[in-house]
Amino acid sequence: MQGAAKGTFSLLLQAAARGRIYLSVLPCARSMSSSEMLIPAPAVLMQPLSVPERLMLGPGPSNTPPRIQAAGALQLIGHMHPEMFQIMDEIKLGIQYAFQTRNKLTLAISGSGHCAMEAALFNTVEHGEVVLIAVNGVWGERASDISERIGADVRRLEKPSGESYTLKDVEKGLAEHKPCLFFITHGESSSGVAQPLDGLGDLCHKYNCLLLVDSVASLGGVPIFMDQQGIDILYTGSQKVLNVPPGTAPISFSERARKKIFSRKTKPPSLYVDMGWLANYWGCDDKPRVYHHTGPVTNFFSLREGLAMLVEQSLEKSWQLHKDNALYLHQGLEKLGIKLFVKDQAVRLPTVTTISVPEGYDWMEITSYIMKKHSIEITGGLGPSTGKVLRIGLMGYNSTRANVDRVLHALKDALQHCHKNKI
Amino acid sequence: MQGAAKGTFSLLLQAAARGRIYLSVLPCARSMSSSEMLIPAPAVLMQPLSVPERLMLGPGPSNTPPRIQAAGALQLIGHMHPEMFQIMDEIKLGIQYAFQTRNKLTLAISGSGHCAMEAALFNTVEHGEVVLIAVNGVWGERASDISERIGADVRRLEKPSGESYTLKDVEKGLAEHKPCLFFITHGESSSGVAQPLDGLGDLCHKYNCLLLVDSVASLGGVPIFMDQQGIDILYTGSQKVLNVPPGTAPISFSERARKKIFSRKTKPPSLYVDMGWLANYWGCDDKPRVYHHTGPVTNFFSLREGLAMLVEQSLEKSWQLHKDNALYLHQGLEKLGIKLFVKDQAVRLPTVTTISVPEGYDWMEITSYIMKKHSIEITGGLGPSTGKVLRIGLMGYNSTRANVDRVLHALKDALQHCHKNKI
Numbered sequence: 001m002q003g004a005a006k007g008t009f010s011l012l013l014q015a016a017a018r019g020r021i022y023l024s025v026l027p028c029a030r031s032m033s034s035s036e037m038l039i040p041a042p043a044v045l046m047q048p049l050s051v052p053e054r055l056m057l058g059p060g061p062s063n064t065p066p067r068i069q070a071a072g073a074l075q076l077i078g079h080m081h082p083e084m085f086q087i088m089d090e091i092k093l094g095i096q097y098a099f100q101t102r103n104k105l106t107l108a109i110s111g112s113g114h115c116a117m118e119a120a121l122f123n124t125v126e127h128g129e130v131v132l133i134a135v136n137g138v139w140g141e142r143a144s145d146i147s148e149r150i151g152a153d154v155r156r157l158e159k160p161s162g163e164s165y166t167l168k169d170v171e172k173g174l175a176e177h178k179p180c181l182f183f184i185t186h187g188e189s190s191s192g193v194a195q196p197l198d199g200l201g202d203l204c205h206k207y208n209c210l211l212l213v214d215s216v217a218s219l220g221g222v223p224i225f226m227d228q229q230g231i232d233i234l235y236t237g238s239q240k241v242l243n244v245p246p247g248t249a250p251i252s253f254s255e256r257a258r259k260k261i262f263s264r265k266t267k268p269p270s271l272y273v274d275m276g277w278l279a280n281y282w283g284c285d286d287k288p289r290v291y292h293h294t295g296p297v298t299n300f301f302s303l304r305e306g307l308a309m310l311v312e313q314s315l316e317k318s319w320q321l322h323k324d325n326a327l328y329l330h331q332g333l334e335k336l337g338i339k340l341f342v343k344d345q346a347v348r349l350p351t352v353t354t355i356s357v358p359e360g361y362d363w364m365e366i367t368s369y370i371m372k373k374h375s376i377e378i379t380g381g382l383g384p385s386t387g388k389v390l391r392i393g394l395m396g397y398n399s400t401r402a403n404v405d406r407v408l409h410a411l412k413d414a415l416q417h418c419h420k421n422k423i
Numbered sequence: 424m425q426g427a428a429k430g431t432f433s434l435l436l437q438a439a440a441r442g443r444i445y446l447s448v449l450p451c452a453r454s455m456s457s458s459e460m461l462i463p464a465p466a467v468l469m470q471p472l473s474v475p476e477r478l479m480l481g482p483g484p485s486n487t488p489p490r491i492q493a494a495g496a497l498q499l500i501g502h503m504h505p506e507m508f509q510i511m512d513e514i515k516l517g518i519q520y521a522f523q524t525r526n527k528l529t530l531a532i533s534g535s536g537h538c539a540m541e542a543a544l545f546n547t548v549e550h551g552e553v554v555l556i557a558v559n560g561v562w563g564e565r566a567s568d569i570s571e572r573i574g575a576d577v578r579r580l581e582k583p584s585g586e587s588y589t590l591k592d593v594e595k596g597l598a599e600h601k602p603c604l605f606f607i608t609h610g611e612s613s614s615g616v617a618q619p620l621d622g623l624g625d626l627c628h629k630y631n632c633l634l635l636v637d638s639v640a641s642l643g644g645v646p647i648f649m650d651q652q653g654i655d656i657l658y659t660g661s662q663k664v665l666n667v668p669p670g671t672a673p674i675s676f677s678e679r680a681r682k683k684i685f686s687r688k689t690k691p692p693s694l695y696v697d698m699g700w701l702a703n704y705w706g707c708d709d710k711p712r713v714y715h716h717t718g719p720v721t722n723f724f725s726l727r728e729g730l731a732m733l734v735e736q737s738l739e740k741s742w743q744l745h746k747d748n749a750l751y752l753h754q755g756l757e758k759l760g761i762k763l764f765v766k767d768q769a770v771r772l773p774t775v776t777t778i779s780v781p782e783g784y785d786w787m788e789i790t791s792y793i794m795k796k797h798s799i800e801i802t803g804g805l806g807p808s809t810g811k812v813l814r815i816g817l818m819g820y821n822s823t824r825a826n827v828d829r830v831l832h833a834l835k836d837a838l839q840h841c842h843k844n845k846i
Contacts, residue, residue, distance in 0.1 A: 039520050039523045040520070041734045041737065042734065045516060045517050045727075045730060049497075049724060051506065051724065054500055054504075061502065061720060062499075069497070070496060071472060072495035072496045073495045075476055075486060075487065076662070077479075078477075078479065078481060079484065079669065081477075083475055090468055093468060097465055097468075100461055100462045102462065111695065112716045113717065118695050146694050149690050149691070150692060225461065239499070239717060245499060245720055245721035246502065246718065246720055247721070269692040269693070270569075272537050272541050291805060293538070294662060296669050296719075297669055298670070298725075299668070308469070308472070311465065311468040311469065312468075316460065377501055
């Protein structure tokens with residue numbers, strides 16, 4: 001188009017950008033040369049970004065403290081600069097501390113906790129191998145799904161949502177199915193259960209099986225000792241107790257797991273999470289680092305800061321804080337006549353508390369009311385616990401008595417204002 | 424441990440934290456109960472985070488402008504909040520504009536460009552299907568690797584690094600191999616080639632084949648018209664022309680690609696990038712959104728801002744700017760007696776310029792000198808171009824005449840000070 005035609009087209013584009021006309025007014029694609037614009041600029045992107053302030057007391061993401069927010073605003077450096085490798089080395093040390101492990105193969109996945117779950121299964125399991133998955137909530141379901149996709153022979157150990165596994169339960173499963181890998185969730189955030197881990201490692205190793213533990217919702221808030229407890233693969237997410245924006249997921253592999261990975265017959269299905277490549281990128285293999293993918297530089301800055309804050313506070317203090325504030329919340333809930341969903345006090349997860357939806361109430365009306373009137377997020381259930389529970393998270397920076405008081409006040413208000421027996 | 428023993432242990436831990444003793448001094452794991460700390464706090468995480476300021480004129484990541492840095496420091500909201508869905512909808516509109524497409528199945532992957540490459544191949548290709556990969560640099564090699572991992576029958580169309588494909592080359596390959604998908608790189612950042620795309624879509628469709636284009640290093644800097652050019656799958660990265668921190672990757676699928684995805688016989692190997700789940704999470708399927716994974720909330724804020732800045736500038740102006748500044752750079756390089764690596768002027772990539780390593784110089788000495796003396800990143804080659812080229816990136820916010828002057832000045836200085844004929 002030249003001259004007048006071009007001028008008319010520009011006017012149309014400008015009008016479309018202001019939202020005054022619809023796309024169908026524009027000339028159709030087939031009659032245009034490839035130097036002409038077809039899709040106009042969306043008007044909504046001419047408006048400023050709008051993000052409300054919220055107190056995030058759901059199962060994650062949690063709020064980020066100012067120090068971590070500041071890290072998110074730093075200028076970028078290159079993913080292969082020596083200063084970046086130094087920061088990645090610091091992240092590794094921080095993960096080794098948080099996981100209580102000396103594993104050399106320790107790093108952060110460039111994705112969410114689900115990406116780390118895939119990294120764990122993709123690297124350690126080959127087509128046709130038997131895996132045993134403990135299912136008592138949504139995370140076991142997801143681990144089963146992923147294992148099936150890669151052609152594993154998936155066996156399930158099932159329990160109702162809200163219950164945990166005994167060593168006897170697990171031993172029965174191991175003896176029956178003889179899996180190469182056993183998956184269990186430490187912090188079952190959909191049900192609010194903290195699975196006891198002592199003894200599971202020895203049991204799995206007795207049956208020549210790797211122990212894979214999901215600690216996305218528990219790490220930093222509940223004691224875990226990767227080496228002492230004989231955990232072979234452990235991963236977590238950044239956006240829970242660490243208070244780091246979602247997008248990275250710490251993971252570590254024992255020597256036993258490393259050996260299985262590096263003696264595979266086939267390549268893992270994914271290049272992106274291939275532990276051969278990632279071990280090199282993270283300096284875990286003593287070879288010069290070569291380019292694999294462009295790591296999320298800013299997220300690594302934030303993760304480094306989240307781990308540094310945990311180090312400064314100390315694991316012991318963090319565990320104690322989560323325990324104390326969860327107890328304070330539980331007492332307050334009971335005073336309001338609200339029932340805790342997990343019956344066995346010993347296995348209640350201190351980072352995410354589940355309560356039974358109060359009788360006669362619509363759970364969604366409660367969460368919406370609290371969001372609208374108090375700018376606080378608490379959430380409903382997930383997977384098998386949907387419709388049964390409400391979930392309140394107290395994680396890292398958010399685990400304070402003041403926040404417990406705020407959420408109890410909001411809940412009390414919601415119970416008074418939401419319509420009992422409406423449904 | 425109790426009393427004195429516990430006190431001694433604490434002192435040891437403190438000493439280890441200060442880096443005064445080595446881990447081997449600490450009691451061994453087997454003699455301890457699980458309530459005791461084994462791995463001490465790493466001293467280096469007690470130090471402040473240190474990130475140098477750099478002008479990033481390599482092939483990416485590029486520098487982030489203040490508006491995008493500010494988005495990185497915003498407080499988090501939930502990945503399932505309505506305000507987040509609004510921002511995701513805005514991102515979709517921004518991608519549709521940047522890609523020049525009306526495709527409904529348009530979204531951002533929660534990972535790097537490589538993760539998007541996997542998402543494209545994992546969803547559209549099934550085990551045993553024939554794919555044809557155009558290899559003229561590192562990206563074709565990676566696409567071949569990923570395709571092999573998922574059991575595709577991989578055929579390759581090879582060209583030396585620095586060359587592009589003609590329609591005749593491609594038609595010969597399509598006729599011979601009859602693939603279900605053809606992969607080609609638009610911005611071959613390892614060689615500096617901008618692959619012409621006109622006519623490729625029609626050609627692929629004539630052979631009943633999907634056209635997959637990698638535009639990680641070119642999108643926003645080189646004209647591309649997804650719908651008009653008949654591209655079936657197109658993806659890019661956030662950290663190039665968009666100047667957004669790495670960690671998200673825009674992707675879009677044509678109706679033809681969508682149909683192939685949703686008539687698969689088997690599930691894609693990955694749940695994390697399963698387009699059935701992601702289509703729902705991104706509101707592309709008209710069903711109520713359900714939880715899939717926790718998206719990288721902060722990265723989405725930044726991506727929204729990067730797309731908004733492109734919208735404000737307009738694609739036409741962005742393309743012109745990249746073209747003008749690249750030409751200005753090329754002229755300056757020639758004045759310094761430096762040879763451009765890509766012989767054919769018509770296919771030189773304006774976002775990443777490759778130059779032949781000046782005769783008698785060690786490329787690594789040049790990049791190190793420029794980094795050390797001028798705080799500017801330029802890089803060596805990648806994959807097949809390693810040792811042959813130096814790469815200078817001018818992307819988005821970084822594509823300015825002032826930056827061209829800075830890098831030319833730095834290069835001139837390096838050529839005077841680095842040791843010619845040392846190697």
